Amino acid sequence: MRPFNQRTVVSIVYVSAMFMAAMDASVINMALPTIIQEFQTSPSTAGIVNIGYLVSLAVCLPIAGWLGDRWGTKRIFLIAIGMFTAASALCGLADHLAALNLFRIIQGAGGGLLTPVGMAILFRTFPPQERPKISRVLVLPVAVAPALGPIISGIFTDQLSWRWIFYINIPIGIVILLFGLLYLDEHIESEAGRFDLPGFLLSAPGMALTVFALSQGPVRGFSSPDVLAAGIGGLVLLTALVFVELQVKKPLIDLRLFADRAFKTMSIISLFSAAGLLGMLYVFPLMYQEALNYSALDTALITFPEALGLMLASQLMPRSLSKLGPRRLISAALLCAALMFALLSLTGSGSNPWFLRMLLFLAGFFLGHAVGAVQIVTFANISSASMGRATTLFNVQNRIGSAFGVAIMSCLLAVMSRHADNLQPDLTAYRTALLGAAGFLLTALCFALRMRDADASVHSSSSTRTAPAAGSRQ
Template sequence: MKGGPSPKVVVCIVYVAAMFMAAMDATVLNVALGTISRELNIPPAASGALNVGYLASLALVLPVAGWLGDRWGSKRILLLALGLFTGASALCGLADGLAELTAYRVLQGIGGGLLAPVGMAMLFRAFPPQERAKVSRALVLPIAAAPAFGPIVSGLLTDQFSWRWIFYINLPVGIPVLLFGLLYLKEHKEPEAGPLDLPGFLLSAPGLALTMYALSQGPVLGWHSPWIAGAGLLGMLLLAALVVVELRAPKPMLDMRLLRDRLFRTAGLVGMCSAAGLLGMLYVFPLMYQYGLGASALETGLTTFPEALGLMVSSQLVPWSYPKLGPKRLIMTGLLCTTAIFVLLSFVHEGTDPWLIRSLLFGVGVCLGHTVGAVQIASFANIPPSSMGRASTWFQVQNRLGSAIGLALLSGILAAVGTGAANAAGVMEPNLTAYRSALLGAAGFLLLGLWFASGIRDSDAAATLRKRDDPAPVKTGGERSSPAEG
């Protein structure tokens, strides 16, 4: 349509709304699982299928999302995914049994798996590298803030209305954004997308789904379970075969050659570790505060909420701090400060002032928000628009695996140490050592990310540091054409 809003504004609005909705949906269910189990008369253990179905279907479509956007049109696929996610949300709210609800969660997972890579590719195509620091506020908010909002929204809706509203809440967001995108989004196709890499899809889809299943259910069913061990082993074998196949494919679905770009490779590993640490902390600390220190679910949600406020603040500061400090110093400073805060959170006890805890979590949002924003800006500095779909797919796969690995390992620490211990009278009491050990494990992920970040070179991200009107550096015959060769 002529006379409409700027294409850049349109992409930002659709991306932020869609990703915030999808990211929050991943956390709202956990708070309501107990209520859903009681109302639908299903065992609490069986309700885990709702999360498994969502994660498995998301993992199935995630690898092919970039190719679908390139081949069939990014607008078409994004709106299809958004419509599927929104429609499945309505169906989830109407479900009368576990089988129905699980099936609709699978549909939600398919929509959610397509949204992130296609939306990110559209965003980075719309904004050249030198403008991406300014758009960082659109990148940080939906990915990192939504997990903090989810438990509060879920607790309020479940207590005051019904668990069904945790799904209905997506409708007043999804429907207007779908119509807005239909009117104003611009279509984009890649003429060189090529045919579907069928061998890559047949290896990546089940390989990633089985690996995600093993990582998410291992702490629940036990790592000794034949189902978990078998799924994990088969998933890793399929992913290993995928690497070999994709390196030989002329048009791979998951383009491993993108990892030749030193900055994309290194920043991706930092992002993976950051996702493991952040999502791990947002899983462990609420458990510690609620079950270890006796806080209510609402108190826990309100106490962790300042983390989201910190992320909002960081999203406003990154456009200034990124060009001033450069990606390496900004990422390393954020990781180092967040690691220190995680260690301090592990010392929280019953007598700790709640406002001190909220201040620490606000600091997590500010510090790690800088890291997340800088990683996303720098990662795609040298990726050409024609490869953006596959690059965003690879970036999302890494982050999903990072989150799953973080939750799996920290859940394993909780199980190994034991969240309960008998006192002298033989009465079971919360074992805070388990939660504290897990929080230190989350800090360990950030330290690993800090080690990877030490290999970042600001010169590799020069395109994101130049002002809009600055000329690109002139290459001489002795210079390499891309830091990917480094």
């Protein structure tokens, strides 16, 4: 008899893996100045450390679902954990920038496989009616890891070495690998189909070029030849991908999933919510440090309550969803979050820090309700056979949404700064950008108001279709 049931195993493995991946995404920025100094390189050159990671992640995202379906979700998930952990160790041992860049690319590939396959395992294990309850633990990697990342990075960089921001992944990764190897069940889809080569040849470079353009546009300028070429190229490839994938029987990116009203609506809401949240988290710290002249530590202490709000929301969301239903809960949460963003745009030199902490706490609290409910409802009607492709599609559009939000905020700052004498964004520019982030949430709200609870009921009969078939376990 096994010491753990499969639901416990999946919860532990998923939360631990996502925590490690989410924290890694937020630790590198704090350490970049030290890396630049140690390797005697320029900031623009060192920025490739992040670019390679993001592009590699974007390339691997589209194939994650098919690989898990074809070769087994346990096998691919553990391979991804192994790649991520080994690359983390190599990043810590890197003795020059080229090696660090190479190992970050490998790390990004592991991260690109990790999230979609992990979500597929999770939603195949828990039927729709049980998913609201597990959201109470699933928020940990989303809320806590990004908030703790900069703090841990600062401590390691100052007291030990920047290399420890990578070494910390090693024990976590090894424990997940061993635990998953011993107790995680395998799942293989017999109807995975052949590998969609045309879809891969369009989606991989299309995603890579698009993410590169959106992430580097704010740094190099969107009129820069390489950014402009990447953006146009990515857009052309992704447009071609839409036409090609609609003709393929078993596509890599299954756009036919948008035929399900709940999946389509929730995906759109998620995209704009991600754009708004990431846009706000990009603009507000910049404003607090650059325009109001506060330290990085002060900024971290101001923004940390947003994570606490997300955590509290995760505990209350299942009850709220049951009482209000998806439409009313998501709509009210998005409206209130947009209001918090608008109030944050009034921040000035005389603003009370505790009042700002309260606003950020409430922003996290309301967005936690919205994001948590959206993630639960998105997959309510998705069958077990389609779950791998559904989580892949969801993560692809979420990644684009996050990058799009930051890019638009950067454009707003750039446009507004043209009126400043020193060409640096002033307080008005930051305030306008925060209102832009609120605009993303209001756009998501428009789609939330059009949804119907009947299309997105987490207690629908689809629960029987979503539960793993007995014959699918290997």
